[in-house]
Amino acid sequence: MTESLNKEHVMWSLSEIQITERGNRRTGNQYLLKLMPEAEFHHSIIVTGVDGCFHISCETSDRVWVSDRQHNLILANTSGDTLHRVEDPRGDLYGLHTVNNESELIYIDEDYNINKLSKDMKTTTTFIEKTYSTWEPKCLYLSSSTGDLLVGMYMHKLWTGKVSRYNKNGQLKQTIQHSNTGKELYGKPNYITVNNNEDVVVSEHWYDFDNVSDYKDFRSGAVVVTDREGRHRFSYTEHPSGSVLKPCGICTDALSHILVCDGATNTVQMLDKDGQFLSHLLIRPSGIFSPCSLSYDVNTHRLWVGSGNNTVVIYRYITRHDALTGTSDVMEALREIQTTGTEIPHQGNQCLLKLMSPPKLLSSLTMTGVYRCYHISCVTSDRVWVSDGRNNLILTSTTGVLLHRVEDICRVLYGGFHTVNSESELFYIDRNYNINKLSKDMKTTTTFIERTYSTWRPWCVYWSPSTGDLLVGVNIYTRRTHKAKVTRYNQSGQLTQTIQKDNTGLELYTQPVYITENNNGDVVVSEFDAVVVTERGGRHRFSYTGHPSGSELRPFGICTDALSHILMCDDTTKTVQMLDRDGQFLSHLPVRPAREFVARGLSYDVNAHRLWVGSYNNKLCVYRCIDREDATTDKDKHFPDEDAFISSTSAV
Template sequence: MDNANSLYRVHQCSKCPGDTKYQCLSCPCNLCPQCKETHVKDLKTIDHNIELCREKINYIPKQEIYRKYCEPCKIPVSYHSRKHRKHRTLDIRTAYITARRLHRGIIQTIRSEALFYRHVLMTGLKTDFKTCEAEFSLYPSKMLTKADTLKDLIDDVLYDLLNNVSCDFDFKHRCLKEKIDMQKHIVSLQRYLNIYEQPAFSFSALEFLSTIKKVRLQIYFTLHTSQSSMSTSLNKKDLMESLSTIQITEKGNRRVENESLLKLMSGPELCQSLTLTGVGGCVHISCVTSDRVCVSDKNNLILTNTTGITLHNAEDIWKGDGLHTLNTEGELIYIDRNYNINKLSKDMKTTSSYIERTDSTWIPRCVYWSLSTGDLLVAMNRETSDDKDDKKDNVYYYDTDHPELKTYTWIGKVDRYNRSGQLTQSIQHDSTGLKLYRKPHYIAENYNWDVVVSDHYSMSGAVVVTDREGRYRFSYTGHPSESNLRPNGISTDALSNILVCDKNTNTVQMMDRNGQFLSYLLIRPSGIITPQSLSYDVNTHRLWVGSAYNSTVVIYRYITRQDALTASADVMQSLNEIKTTETEKPHQEQEYLLKVIFPPEFLHSLSLTGVTCCYHISYVTSDQVWVSDYKNNIILTNTTGDTLHHVKDSFSGSFNYGIHTVNSESKLIYIDKNYNINKLSKDMKTTTTFIERTDSAWKPLCVYWTPSTRGLLVGMYKEKLKRGKVNRYNQSGQLNQSIEHDNTGLELYSKPIYITENNNGDVVVSDLSAVVVTERGGRHRFTYTGHPSGSGLTPYGICTDALSHILVSDDITKTIQMLDKDGQFLTNLLIKPSGIYQTQGIGYDVNTHRLWVGSGLGLNKNRLCIYKYINRQDTRTDKQTQRFDGDGMPFSA
């Protein structure tokens, strides 16, 4: 009996205890009918391929009479039929499978879109019907008010009002008819779906093919509606007509706004990342389908899928930014190397000229196909050196071959072409005649038909928005408005939000349709670091983000449906709690012994000899430190500024920042000019190789000796891929660990230039545009990108103190910022300290709790200042925990 039960046991749904009827081939998972409905409506799985379980059997019973299918007549025929002998016929099984495959797209649309939107439209229609009943109940009283002005005719009019108005007034019945029509349409869709899903052994292939021939299915998403208005005429002659007639004004198609269907998620969710072949970077992305995109760098344009495989390569492109787009027929439109705009057929076999360049003074920079109008938007620019009226738009540069100063004026415009390639509009000036654009790089169109342009030159720019008619609306220059924006890739979503990549802050910023900043949607995303390009998939509502410096593309989802069915579909897996390590116990005790004093107390300063600036500081004793500059100099100095020793074989380059450290035996460890890591004896007489460079692709850029593990942390950089990593070596120089990716497999570092370790074992790295912190095991904890978050950071010297604070020198704000161990901004500890315009290297003395601050390039560039900002508590029992308010000002609690 048990064997029989196990043999015919029904499979259980993967989501609930129900019985399986469907199978998702994309997940894969088994689904009951109810879970299938949730699966096809959820935006996470909207593009999944779902089939009935019986399709795995692929069983079609043999027909006794009809064995063939006539393609011209589209009917099943018998094997011996003479009438169709000269026609092209297929095996009935082949025709059945082919027909089902052709209708699969329609079925997916019905499952995921049509029935979903019908439900929302029906809800609105029922509400309008109730509203009509309430509004129409007021009309008799309004008519009676009109009748009071002509009392001599009131009796006759009142009779007509009470007896005939309902006959003449049919608006209520129109709404009722709409409701009935909608219900019939939903029934027909459901019937079509049921026909498609009938098992082959109960509903034969013959019946299926015969049925779909008769069906003329139309999936529409709009309903016709009306608007009522009452005549206000009081002419005596037309009194009867005015009191007994209500005019019906046609309002148009009933539509559902995306705001009623979609909403923003609390934060973006990573869906997938892929590494492409055939491009060196992702300058621009154009979505083709939900699993195919076109990606270009400065030299190549490829068609790729979600596995990163190159499907096609276009070789005649121009070296531009937003140089390609897709039209509604799926044809690729791009700018070629001769500045003509070409069209590549959907099968990628035929290339034709769409718009030929006729004016040599204007250069097309970027293109965008308007889905709403079928027009092509082309952003162009030209340069001139003799436009005296545009001096405020001049861009200055210095030519080494011709040292005289030259000025050029960049002038931009947006042209609109129809489907035939004819110019229909040109947008260049605002209402006052001022120029709108300088050098457009990317262009898009919003859902309200606004034209959105990413316009920048040099290191700053703006997002310039005009309406469809070309009238200027606004310019977005960053958040806050006085910040510096360098906009690159741009896109809009189904909620009419505008998304833009900012290269200055390495963020993707989101604003509403009116230019109001909403949020930093992505801040220095892992694996990309510097986002360059964006493309929004209107079908799955997913955002494709491309990297500026490597071939990584990351797909995010930040929009979900306003649907209770999908609200509970997302089950987020919680992260494991970070265990308290033994190294945190001293920190907890330190809180009872130490406190922060603010402002820091200036002790003294000194000017160094032997170095041109103070790029990096390594503490040796309370009165001796090692200091290095941007050349090949490392000196040992004391508190009077005397040079005690000079190392001249250190690494010299543009990124020789945190190149030295001191181990537990007070020996100097540094990177030499050959990228080997050397060790200088305590008596400074013997130099030995501690770690020899074996991989020429990776360069060590910064080092730090960890007292807790007695090992060496080394920040490495791979120039070809423009990515970094952190290696951990033991005290014998053997590699124990390599930290390169987060838990999703995306790169953490761009170019590590300073590195240190916190008291809780965290590895703290000063990267090119952020402070990246991982726990000792290598798991990513947080990334700090300035205060407020995403505002921009250029971090240099970095250190931690006895209270596990993280101190970082920021070149943008010329400050030393203090964070807690979890990355929360506490305060600007120092702002342009004691004559130092640009702080560079910083070092913390664990014995005296003093902070050594070194000057970078600029005024007093060889200046070294010493501060004290941590002091002992007055009594051991008086624990005054120093806290900071929202403005970074300290208070005790």
């Protein structure tokens, strides 16, 4: 008889194996660098004194220069304290500063001179004085290997750029402007860096003059890489999925990877030194949301990431491993071994639910009383509340008859600002940002949650069928403050929970627009660029940013179904996407009628298993996406009232 394998015993036995060396030992560095499975949070900083962290230059492992685009350039420590402020930086540039090996700051001043600030920050000298040339410096990088200063230049008159190389004495020694065919290499350089092989790497805006009549309509971005001699190696212009690139901050690391912030997908993309896409290192990271600046600390191998707000987060994604022993890797692999066992088949209801493919269109209504169908709240299987973002919130039947209109809704809201409880009572946000409750007979309106004088404002609501709680997405938005959170209220209107930050203390939300809840208690929020999901207790589970991961996403209405799928309208792909409960993309639901139909609002009827889909215009469609199946006969069992529903709406 063969005995079952004891995984723990094997792991212990392998750990006792001794490796005996023979022959000459190869000389070299014992410790090698390798990528970690994913970026690991190390520290976050709230930088005071700037209005956005648009460029970062590491001075030491605990001090960094940070600039915005409002004439602020400061030196900050890892506590966020301002240690020094430069008084004359240029205010409309991005990568306007760099640090040399002597910890001296080199920056572009308001007159386009390139200055050098001494390490003790007491002396400022002009390193390169601007001449009367029409070329203006836009970005800088000091090469630690050669000591040369690389300067990205731009000429407004011709909308073209170039890279100039200066030696340690400030003398021009090289100009990179054209490819070997004579074509312009650069549009407008915004950030510049150098790789370990001395490649010059530029993040820039580009204009294709060969195919453009109005350059403003054809603006795009690229990462342009030339070798040390100025020969064009490659230009990276889009993710392999075809997603357009809007490059911002850029840097390289100890493994010669090129890291670039992409404003189109809110990611940090990792390329190899030859421009091949490797991975998304960060995807809409908490607290940052939209990465826009990068700096790599070569001493600690940490990555500093800045955002459009005043947050900088430090990550580790490169580590060291012992080149002589691979025991830890073997042990880690063994821990992943899955042991098999005999499972008892799950005994459940014989009548099961299953997905229909494709969904069945039951009804299509043209609504009166609303211009668009931005949000839907089901009351019964034949009555729904619909709002349009234009101060209209109406109750309508499946025949399109207007039954009631709410007069005091908040005019600036267009998302999920209303919901219905199990008593068919309507909750909605009024013009004063109070949350009101309208009785089932629509005769009595009461204030359920009165807004205080707090700067927080409710933006979306959802009533939980499982707990009876009211989930509210709230935000505070000013020029300098942009935060959001989810609050939970019990049936008496008392605050019982606040969800705002992840386990590292970073902000989870930017602005909740729609909110719902899954069958397992997960709180699901649709924001401007992501779907953010936390568990019932508030722990962050995942953020979905598109398919494939890291693609551009513009979510609108959201709901969940009886099978715990997450359904979401995406304006980028003009589709309704279906995810599983863990955020894995499953499919695009084919819910368009024959003519153009851009989905905006969703509501799932848990009693009849119907999906209501509202469009950008005033079209409202009803689908069946889930059907019943008899487990003993494997035959479909349609819902008994379906024919009656179709006949009641077919004339509309």
